[in-house]
Amino acid sequence: MINSFIGVEKYKVTHSNGRHQFYADEPVEKGGMDTAPTPDELLESALASCTLVTLRMYTDHKQWNVGAIEIAVSLKREEGKTIITRQLKFEHQLTDEQQQRLIQVAKNCPVSKTLGAASELNVQIN
Numbered sequence: 001m002i003n004s005f006i007g008v009e010k011y012k013v014t015h016s017n018g019r020h021q022f023y024a025d026e027p028v029e030k031g032g033m034d035t036a037p038t039p040d041e042l043l044e045s046a047l048a049s050c051t052l053v054t055l056r057m058y059t060d061h062k063q064w065n066v067g068a069i070e071i072a073v074s075l076k077r078e079e080g081k082t083i084i085t086r087q088l089k090f091e092h093q094l095t096d097e098q099q100q101r102l103i104q105v106a107k108n109c110p111v112s113k114t115l116g117a118a119s120e121l122n123v124q125i126n
Contacts, residue, residue: 001017002016002017003015004016009033010031010032010033011026011030011031011032012035013036013039022036023037024036024037024038024039025037026038040075043075044073044075045073047073047084047109047112047115050109050110050112051071051073051088051109051111053109055069055088055106055109058105059102064098065092066090066092066094066102067090067091068091069088070088070089071086071087071088073086073087084115088102088106090102
């Protein structure tokens with residue numbers, strides 16, 4: 001569980017999971033102080049982290065020597081929909097079969113499944 005707080009400082013948000021504290025903010029042009037990633041950037045980083053960990057677990061299990069794995073995640077909104085794109089880069093050459101399998105593995109990381117599912121999103125006031 002993440003607990004979050006916003007005070008009077010525009011628009012810095014403090015997040016805590018009980019073990020770590022981290023922040024979100026908006027850029028100056030949106031009225032923030034640009035002291036931390038934006039909420040969209042945190043979402044992009046969650047997807048990137050989940051994808052990379054899932055790929056590393058899979059390639060380790062298969063004993064595929066793919067070397068370092070790099071990912072770039074972009075999120076854009078256009079015409080009423082959100083498009084999230086992941087671009088992967090592997091240090092070592094992959095076969096076509098490995099590439100296709102790793103694309104499927106990436107699509108099945110837990111965060112990817114959550115974002116891709118038609119989920120219920122609730123809000124409560126205590």
